Amino acid sequence: MTMSDVARLAGVSKMTVSNVVNNRAGVSEPVRRRVMEAIRQSGYRVNVSARTLRSGRTGVIGLAVPDIDSPYFGHLASHVIDEAGQRGFHVAIEETGAAATGEADAIAHSRTLQFDGLILSAVELNRRDDLTDADYPIVMLGEQDFGGRFDHVAMPNEEGTKAATAHLVDQGCSRIAIVTGGLEGVNMVTRRHEGYLAALAERGLGHDPALHFALADMSMEAGWDAAQRIADRDRPVDGVVAVTDTVAQGVLRGLADRGLRVPDDVRLIGFDDIPGAKFMVPSLSTVAPDHGWMAAKAVELVADRIHTPLRPAGQYVAPFKLEIRESTR
Amino acid sequence: MTMSDVARLAGVSKMTVSNVVNNRAGVSEPVRRRVMEAIRQSGYRVNVSARTLRSGRTGVIGLAVPDIDSPYFGHLASHVIDEAGQRGFHVAIEETGAAATGEADAIAHSRTLQFDGLILSAVELNRRDDLTDADYPIVMLGEQDFGGRFDHVAMPNEEGTKAATAHLVDQGCSRIAIVTGGLEGVNMVTRRHEGYLAALAERGLGHDPALHFALADMSMEAGWDAAQRIADRDRPVDGVVAVTDTVAQGVLRGLADRGLRVPDDVRLIGFDDIPGAKFMVPSLSTVAPDHGWMAAKAVELVADRIHTPLRPAGQYVAPFKLEIRESTR
DNA sequence: TTGTATGCGTTATCAG
DNA sequence: CTGATAACGCATACAA
Numbered sequence: 301m302t303m304s305d306v307a308r309l310a311g312v313s314k315m316t317v318s319n320v321v322n323n324r325a326g327v328s329e330p331v332r333r334r335v336m337e338a339i340r341q342s343g344y345r346v347n348v349s350a351r352t353l354r355s356g357r358t359g360v361i362g363l364a365v366p367d368i369d370s371p372y373f374g375h376l377a378s379h380v381i382d383e384a385g386q387r388g389f390h391v392a393i394e395e396t397g398a399a400a401t402g403e404a405d406a407i408a409h410s411r412t413l414q415f416d417g418l419i420l421s422a423v424e425l426n427r428r429d430d431l432t433d434a435d436y437p438i439v440m441l442g443e444q445d446f447g448g449r450f451d452h453v454a455m456p457n458e459e460g461t462k463a464a465t466a467h468l469v470d471q472g473c474s475r476i477a478i479v480t481g482g483l484e485g486v487n488m489v490t491r492r493h494e495g496y497l498a499a500l501a502e503r504g505l506g507h508d509p510a511l512h513f514a515l516a517d518m519s520m521e522a523g524w525d526a527a528q529r530i531a532d533r534d535r536p537v538d539g540v541v542a543v544t545d546t547v548a549q550g551v552l553r554g555l556a557d558r559g560l561r562v563p564d565d566v567r568l569i570g571f572d573d574i575p576g577a578k579f580m581v582p583s584l585s586t587v588a589p590d591h592g593w594m595a596a597k598a599v600e601l602v603a604d605r606i607h608t609p610l611r612p613a614g615q616y617v618a619p620f621k622l623e624i625r626e627s628t629r
Numbered sequence: 630m631t632m633s634d635v636a637r638l639a640g641v642s643k644m645t646v647s648n649v650v651n652n653r654a655g656v657s658e659p660v661r662r663r664v665m666e667a668i669r670q671s672g673y674r675v676n677v678s679a680r681t682l683r684s685g686r687t688g689v690i691g692l693a694v695p696d697i698d699s700p701y702f703g704h705l706a707s708h709v710i711d712e713a714g715q716r717g718f719h720v721a722i723e724e725t726g727a728a729a730t731g732e733a734d735a736i737a738h739s740r741t742l743q744f745d746g747l748i749l750s751a752v753e754l755n756r757r758d759d760l761t762d763a764d765y766p767i768v769m770l771g772e773q774d775f776g777g778r779f780d781h782v783a784m785p786n787e788e789g790t791k792a793a794t795a796h797l798v799d800q801g802c803s804r805i806a807i808v809t810g811g812l813e814g815v816n817m818v819t820r821r822h823e824g825y826l827a828a829l830a831e832r833g834l835g836h837d838p839a840l841h842f843a844l845a846d847m848s849m850e851a852g853w854d855a856a857q858r859i860a861d862r863d864r865p866v867d868g869v870v871a872v873t874d875t876v877a878q879g880v881l882r883g884l885a886d887r888g889l890r891v892p893d894d895v896r897l898i899g900f901d902d903i904p905g906a907k908f909m910v911p912s913l914s915t916v917a918p919d920h921g922w923m924a925a926k927a928v929e930l931v932a933d934r935i936h937t938p939l940r941p942a943g944q945y946v947a948p949f950k951l952e953i954r955e956s957t958r
Numbered sequence: 959t960t961g962t963a964t965g966c967g968t969t970a971t972c973a974g
Numbered sequence: 975c976t977g978a979t980a981a982c983g984c985a986t987a988c989a990a
Contacts, residue, residue: 301983302982302983303984304982304983312960312961313960313961313962314840314961314983314984315960315961315962315985316959316961317959318984318985319960321984326959326960327959327960328959328960329850331959331960335979337953344986345740345741346741346983347682347743347982347983347984348741348743349679349681349687349982349983349984350678350682350982350983350984350985351676351965351983351984351985352678352966352984353676353678353966353968353982353984354680354965354966354983354984354985354986355966355984355985356966358678360721360742366705367707368697368703368707368710368722369703369704369904370707371700371706371905373703374697374698374699374700374702374703375698377697377698377722378696378697378698378724379695381722381724384689390723390738390742391722392689392720392721392722392723393697393706393710393720393722394719395707395710398842409719411674412674412675413677413719414676414677414678414691449973450843481827502864520904520905520908524908526978528861532675543890549905549908550908552910552957553907553908553909553912556683556910575849576700576849576878576905579849579853579878579879579881579882580882580909580910581881581882581885581909581910583882609804625978631966631967632967632968632969633967641976641977642976642978643967643968643969643977644969644970644976644977644978645975645976645977647968647969648969648975648976651969655975655976655978656975657975657976660975660976675967675968676966676967676968678966678968679966679967679968679969680967680968680969681968681982682966682967682968682969682983682984683967683968683969683970683981683982684968684969684982685982723976748988779964866974896982959987959990960990961984961988961989961990962987962988962989962990963986963987963988964985964986964987964988965984965985965986965990966983966984966985966986967979968981968982969980969981970979970980970981970982971978971979971980971981972977972978972979972980973976973977973978973979974975974976974977974978
């Protein structure tokens, strides 16, 4: 069922059908009706591939995340789909598996599949990697630092973690652990660690490297494991800053398994404000970045760059607020 | 940068380039090397739209879910992406918003965007709806009943809920509430309710309609709300079957807010085994369907139907097991 | 206001 | 084993 078929059915040329389909001016009302009727009867649909081949645009933007099977990225993806939809874009989601190769592949795929642009939530790729695709509309979302080469919508990593840590101090905590990843490079983990250190310094508390608990990955399992190590310590900890809410959920469970009560024995604060945070027992205090704002900004930036390829890269940081809940009361 | 350019660079015809790109037999080794080198130098990529226009296949399958911002569908989507990737398909995710219109739109979109097939996790569309697209490869995933018109990979709704309810009885519960949706039609809610009734009957317990707590939607908020109504009752409840783990999480939190202890005062069991279930406090007992199996089956069915359009529709039910955790100990 | 010719980049077919 | 040619379905430019 092609435009030609519809044209024959309506007794017009296929160009007229094209004009009707694309709502172009210059078609008389009676002809338009006849064509619409022919379309309805025949069940005709435009062939997007043919249109794309001609126009060079697919109307699809890619969204590459480490893992949609995680509340945070699921939540973010949901916002991105919304925003993109409002601008007439479809979203294709790609999983990178939190690996630099997966992230590089996502860029290659995105071009191969001819997405109009890509929103990449990179956690491994960084400025040292050889990214030669800076001409293609890519927006970096999240944590990594690319030295200003790409549009970048960042999380309030330092500011947020600093506020979280300061909050723990203000609640009376003095031996505050941080549960996070390794400290190489410039990324989410190190940025958040900086915020932690800054708050301790500002509040006049010393910093004890033994209170840095490293994770194998950003999972609940890893958080649980860190909680075991925390509970094993001789000198108790009275506050924990978890690098994400997902990790915090594992910590919460791990502490419960060791009979440590939150917040009575240990106060705990996370980062992200995932949907489940306020339903945990106890409910989880957390740094709540404005996910809707991030998604909107990212989509706006890709859309904008598709239209204006040479605009200089923009750097943005999402606003946040501290959600104080039971885990730090 | 097109095939013709590469062909000129390599001193061959574009057909030969096509043959190399598609790993087709019948290209001599020296020519193949020359072409590969030309591709490398020029940074050529195939134009997927052109290929699609010619071949009629996009290599993309759509996955329509109510909401990826939910642990269950995020988890499922992750599995589907994996499985599809292994078969050389890309996945485009669409959100339906748990509405019949959204679900119908997803089908239309899927065809317009020329996906090779669609996996539709329908929660509202049902057999009475006018679905004229049965010729296009659609696999229904989940709950709704379509009277055998589509390939269907179902959850073990009745069997699972029956086992869950029986387990509560075996743990000594006698006044068991069910927290779920309204009881119209044949869908996840009613199927699971049937399982609940079947277990009560089998165990010789009466059924009290007052113990049916209806939800506005399948959210944690709604679960929390149901828990308030449960706590408000004069005659206490000693067991709760929640229609999903997400709802159960809300119930758990709602009971905690009312000072009811799980499992001491009330035992609670969910459905789905979302990633967070075993990290809740207390950890959540649940019906654990084999998500990997479901995803694999669904992808297999679409792939198969793309190849064999006229095969009769198949009906499958996912295997499950009961995960017994603290909430029902 | 409507129609005709042409080409987008690829692949199927068939000839060399 | 390699190449020429003709589609795939649509939209641009221009003619009528």
